[in-house]
Amino acid sequence: MKWLVLLIVLVAFGRTPTESHPGAETPVVSLEGEAQGTTYHIKYVDERQRNFKKPVDSLLTEIDLCLSTYRPDSEISQFNRSDSHRFLRPYFYPVLKKSEDVYRATNGAFDPTVKPLVDAYELGKKSRDLWLPNVDSLLQYVGFQYISYDAVSVKKLKKNVRLDFNALAQGYTVDVLAVFLESKGIDRYMVEVGGEVRCRGERSPGQWWKVGIESPVRPGGLQTSVRMANRSMATSGNYRNFYRQNGEIFGHIINPKTGFSKPDALLSATVFARDAMTADAYATAFLVMGLQETQRFLSKQPDLDAYLIYKAETGSLQTMATDGIREFIR
Numbered sequence: 001m002k003w004l005v006l007l008i009v010l011v012a013f014g015r016t017p018t019e020s021h022p023g024a025e026t027p028v029v030s031l032e033g034e035a036q037g038t039t040y041h042i043k044y045v046d047e048r049q050r051n052f053k054k055p056v057d058s059l060l061t062e063i064d065l066c067l068s069t070y071r072p073d074s075e076i077s078q079f080n081r082s083d084s085h086r087f088l089r090p091y092f093y094p095v096l097k098k099s100e101d102v103y104r105a106t107n108g109a110f111d112p113t114v115k116p117l118v119d120a121y122e123l124g125k126k127s128r129d130l131w132l133p134n135v136d137s138l139l140q141y142v143g144f145q146y147i148s149y150d151a152v153s154v155k156k157l158k159k160n161v162r163l164d165f166n167a168l169a170q171g172y173t174v175d176v177l178a179v180f181l182e183s184k185g186i187d188r189y190m191v192e193v194g195g196e197v198r199c200r201g202e203r204s205p206g207q208w209w210k211v212g213i214e215s216p217v218r219p220g221g222l223q224t225s226v227r228m229a230n231r232s233m234a235t236s237g238n239y240r241n242f243y244r245q246n247g248e249i250f251g252h253i254i255n256p257k258t259g260f261s262k263p264d265a266l267l268s269a270t271v272f273a274r275d276a277m278t279a280d281a282y283a284t285a286f287l288v289m290g291l292q293e294t295q296r297f298l299s300k301q302p303d304l305d306a307y308l309i310y311k312a313e314t315g316s317l318q319t320m321a322t323d324g325i326r327e328f329i330r
Contacts (some may be wrong), residue, residue, distance in 0.1 A: 028203070035060040036068065036170060038194035043203070044181055045188040052184065059176060066091040067169045069115070080115070080162040084155035093151050095165050095172050095277070102168075102281040103144045106297070110285035111256035115164035116141050118254055125252075135259035142256050167253075171196045171234050171280025178276075190228075191276075198232040198276045216267040216309055217317060223268075223309060224319070225330040232276035236283035237268035237309075253287045265310045266291040267317075272305040272325050282306075298322055 031042040031053045042056065066075045066089040075092055079085035087093055099112040116138045123129070146158040165172075170193050177191045178198045188201035190209045199209040208227040215223040216237055226233065238253050238261060253261050269286035273279040282304060286294040291310050298306055305325035312318045321329050 025205070031056060033057060033060075036064060036173065036194060037070070038170070040177075040191075040193040042177065042181075042192070043190045044186045045201075045203075046184075046186055050184070052181070055180065056177060059180060060173065062089060063091055063169070063173050063176060065089065067095060067165050067172075069164055069166060076163055076165060079154060083159070084153060086153040087151075091172070091176070092154070093149070095169060096147075096149055096154060096163075098168060098172070098277050098281060099165065100144060102278075102285060106282075106285045106289065108144070108257060109255070109288040109293075110167065110281055111142060111144055112163050112165055112167070113142050113144055113146060113161055114254050114256040115162040116160070117256065117259050118164055118166075121252065121254060121260070139259050142259075167236075167284040168277050168281040170194045171232070171276035171278070174198045174232065174276035196232075196234045196276045196280055197228070199228045200230055202229055213268070213270050213307060213309075224307070226270075226307070226325070227328045227330075231272050232274065232279045233270060233272050234276060234279035234283045235268060235270040236280075236287050238263070238287050253284055255288045261288070264290040265312070266294060266308060267311060268309040269294065270307040272307075273303065278304075295320070 026045050026047050027049065028043050029046050029049060029051065031051070033040055033053070033056075035057070040060070064071060064074065068074045069076055069080075071077060075085060075088055096112070099110070102110040103112070117135070120134055120138055141158065141160045141162070146156060146161045147163070148155050148157055173193050174191050174196045175198060177193070178189065178200065181189050181191070182200070188203070190197065190199045190203070197211055203209050208229045210225055211228055211233060212222045212225045213235060215221040236253060255261055264287075266287065269283050271279040271283040271286065273282070286297075286306070286308075289297065291308065294306070294308065298304060305322045307325060307329060308320045310318055310320070
């Protein structure tokens with residue numbers, strides 16, 4: 001549902017429904033498939049060896065019918081074409097509420113009303129037509145202050161405002177699937193959708209889940225790996241999905257304040273949080289904020305950890321890990 005830096009999950013996702021590992025008292029159940037324009041992988045320990053693929057796929061379909069901007073029949077698409085919408089499924093409100101929380105915390109660096117600008121960017125990338133002259137006229141429709149909502153419905157306070165949850169919907173999807181597993185009594189799992197990850201418990205006694213972070217200069221290559229348990233993780237980067245026009249480079253993560261994205265020293269932001277939706281949203285916001293503002297922000301946020309990859313003034317690649325995650329980085 002959004003472009004992102006794909007995390008390299010180091011656990012071998014086999015195609016067999018169950019697999020045994022040394023030291024594991026119970027075989028690991030493995031599920032995988034396609035959803036939201038990407039893939040998903042789920043691993044969990046279950047003494048009953050239950051296969052939850054069918055209900056997982058049903059949940060993924062329901063989330064798409066609510067939050068996918070690529071489906072004209074989704075709830076968010078219906079809202080974008082109208083002035084108001086009464087929620088039909090339980091997924092719209094939590095994502096809208098989290099969007100507002102991160103919008104306010106980042107002083108507008110994260111804003112789900114950015115869709116008019118995202119559409120202009122994508123059209124410009126596809127057609128190669130100049131789209132920057134349209135930015136000023138489109139910015140008038142960007143701003144969370146033009147949205148009013150409660151737990152039942154959402155409405156526009158200004159016509160032509162449109163929502164786009166692609167910057168946090170995959171993280172939220174991971175959380176929904178994790179909560180589903182927990183409702184079935186599963187307390188050791190890894191859920192990954194499109195690179196967003198949530199883990200609980202150990203994979204096997206004494207062995208944590210292990211996840212890799214892609215190198216921004218070696219596509220498909222590994223920058224580092226992280227040991228994880230009882231945390232969520234999401235990565236965003238502007239180094240792959242960009243295009244040049246009239247000698248200028250534009251990234252796909254749009255700054256909702258300026259209407260476009262310009263290169264910054266920060267190449268990749270991996271965020272660690274209690275839930276994947278929070279990690280997903282802040283990873284996007286940090287790419288908008290840039291390196292220095294992100295570092296200042298993190299110094300005041302004890303509930304967030306991050307691993308940043310950036311380019312130094314000398315041109316060399318540098319990394320920074322916050323204190324809470326440093327010992328788990330390889």
